[in-house]
Amino acid sequence: MDVDIDILRDYKLTPNQYTLIYLIHSKQYSDFYKLKDVIGEDKAKEELEDSQIKGFVKLSGDRPEEIEIRKKFLFIIEEGDYFDEFVEEYPVKVLRPDGTKDYLRADLSRSRRNYHKITNKSRKKHEHLLKCLKFEKQVREKESSWKYMKKLPKWLSSEEWKVFEERMRDEAQEKEEELGYGQQLV
Numbered sequence: 001m002d003v004d005i006d007i008l009r010d011y012k013l014t015p016n017q018y019t020l021i022y023l024i025h026s027k028q029y030s031d032f033y034k035l036k037d038v039i040g041e042d043k044a045k046e047e048l049e050d051s052q053i054k055g056f057v058k059l060s061g062d063r064p065e066e067i068e069i070r071k072k073f074l075f076i077i078e079e080g081d082y083f084d085e086f087v088e089e090y091p092v093k094v095l096r097p098d099g100t101k102d103y104l105r106a107d108l109s110r111s112r113r114n115y116h117k118i119t120n121k122s123r124k125k126h127e128h129l130l131k132c133l134k135f136e137k138q139v140r141e142k143e144s145s146w147k148y149m150k151k152l153p154k155w156l157s158s159e160e161w162k163v164f165e166e167r168m169r170d171e172a173q174e175k176e177e178e179l180g181y182g183q184q185l186v
Contacts, residue, residue, distance in 0.1 A: 001019070001022060003015065003018055003019075007076055011054075011076055012054065013051075013054070013056070013076075014047060014050075016035070016039055016043070016044070016047045017047045017048075017050065017051045017056070019035060020032065020035060020036070020044060020047060020048060020051070021048075021051060021056055021057055021069060021073055022077065023035065023064070024057075024064045024067050024069060025069045025073065025074075025077070029064050029065070032064045033064075045062070048067065054072075055070055055072045056069070056070055056072050056073040056076075057069055057070060057073065058070060075123075076123075082115070082119060082121070082123065082126035083111070083112045083115045083116065085126075085130070086115060086126065086129065086130060086133070087105060087108065087111075087152070089130060089133055089134065089137075090104060090105055090133065090152055090155075091104050091137065091146070091149055092104060092105060094146045094147055094149050095146070095147060096147050097147050102151070103151075104149060104150070104151050104152055105151075105152050106151050106152060106153060107151075107152070107153045108152075110153055111152045111153050111156055114153065114156040114157060115156060118156060118159075128161075128165075129161050131168075132161035132162075132164045132165050132168070133161065133164075135164050135167070135168050136149075136160070136161075136164040139164065139167070
């Protein structure tokens with residue numbers, strides 16, 4: 001089993017929590033019990049209860065078969081469908097310059113295929129596209145330019161995120177240049 005330290009840090013999981021949940025998920029119950037013996041019954045229970053508070057599991061009992069693994073953990077181990085999270089973030093509709101409502105979440109099956117091709121089911125690429133989309137939404141809100149937001153299939157096929165990726169870089173560079181001598185933020 002490989003563990004990405006960034007995942008532990010980003011999701012505030014302890015190594016014990018990650019390992020216990022992963023062993024339950026992969027139905028390696030004998031290894032689960034071995035780890036539970038090593039760290040102690042009380043510590044294992046504490047780790048699983050904290051995991052429940054964080055939304056990774058739902059405890060229905062002490063036995064591993066009685067512990068439900070939540071989507072949040074499946075997402076972390078890259079078994080989730082990132083597209084659904086992306087679509088939830090994508091705006092639903094906009095008012096076009098001619099006054100008509102336009103629904104942006106069109107052709108979801110084609111969009112899902114394109115999204116999977118673009119991200120190659122990589123969590124990091126997914127998070128990058130989400131970051132670009134969130135930035136675009138902030139820009140459109142600030143500039144009142146929602147009417148120019150592209151429909152989802154077009155946003156993906158035209159690689160619209162690259163425009164806002166570049167804009168994020170430019171704005172970060174401009175902020176850095178605005179700082180005078182001795183004002184560099186660390």
